Amino acid sequence: MKTRRVFWKLAIVLLCTALVHGKENPAATAGYEKALQQLKSGDLKIDFKALRINCAASKYECEADADDIKQLSSLLNAKKFDQALKKVDQLLEKVFVDAELHYIAFIANSESGNKEKAEFHKAVIRGLLDSIQENKHGQSEEDAFVVINVHEEYTFLRFSHMQVTQQSLAHKDGHTYDVMVCRDMNNKEHEVTAYFNVDIPTQSLRDALAN
Numbered sequence: 001m002k003t004r005r006v007f008w009k010l011a012i013v014l015l016c017t018a019l020v021h022g023k024e025n026p027a028a029t030a031g032y033e034k035a036l037q038q039l040k041s042g043d044l045k046i047d048f049k050a051l052r053i054n055c056a057a058s059k060y061e062c063e064a065d066a067d068d069i070k071q072l073s074s075l076l077n078a079k080k081f082d083q084a085l086k087k088v089d090q091l092l093e094k095v096f097v098d099a100e101l102h103y104i105a106f107i108a109n110s111e112s113g114n115k116e117k118a119e120f121h122k123a124v125i126r127g128l129l130d131s132i133q134e135n136k137h138g139q140s141e142e143d144a145f146v147v148i149n150v151h152e153e154y155t156f157l158r159f160s161h162m163q164v165t166q167q168s169l170a171h172k173d174g175h176t177y178d179v180m181v182c183r184d185m186n187n188k189e190h191e192v193t194a195y196f197n198v199d200i201p202t203q204s205l206r207d208a209l210a211n
Contacts, residue, residue: 028057036096044123048131049146055097056148056200063151064091064098072104076111084108097148099128099155125159132156141172144195153178153196161185162192170195176202 032054035046055062068091075084085108092101102121109118132152138145147153157164162182170177178198184190 024059025057028054029059032058032060039096039124042120044127046127048127049134052097052128052131052148052152053200056204061095062097063149064095064101069100069104072101076104076107079111081108081111085112085114097128098151099125099159100151102128103159129156129159138194138196141170141175141177141195141197144177144197146197146200148200150178150198150201153180153198157182157194162194165191175199 032051035051035054038046039051052062068087072084072088072091075081075087084104088101088105088108092105095101102125106118106121106125109115109121132145132147133156134145136143136145145153145156147156154164157180161184162180163185164180165183166181168179170179176198178196180194180196182192182194184192
């Protein structure tokens, strides 16, 4: 497990390097920008899966920095909601498809009495997570959830009240999967194995290595 974590840390560094050099798919960037504009204008009926997939292939970031999340969590715990709102709004201008950021925005807005904004972020969270789950159950490679980065796996599992206890990488029919053994936090005697299709982050890593 330690080796695999090191592998993904290296992957993240390489992916960030690729982004710095402006590697992108112009069509995906245009599609992402259009959908994002619609969403920010209040259109919650956009295709959230396309939003995520296009983000992964665009010039935009799709995952918040772990240190920023930690700082925001500290601000929430200290009940410094105004400061949390200011910072999370700044981060959402750069990274919009990270459900964890929207959850922090939801909490901060709720505690500050901004009901309409809180409901917006709640709806975005639902849209992002539903677009990962679709009509799947994640119980096999054929039924795997499709993610655009590893962070989405952990965010999805946390919102599903699952705690990862073991993880491994699997390959089948030309696809790559993260296999997550989890403990159900609502019933700790219950163990669940969830499959995630990680073709997108794996291909991004290959592209970064080839760059």
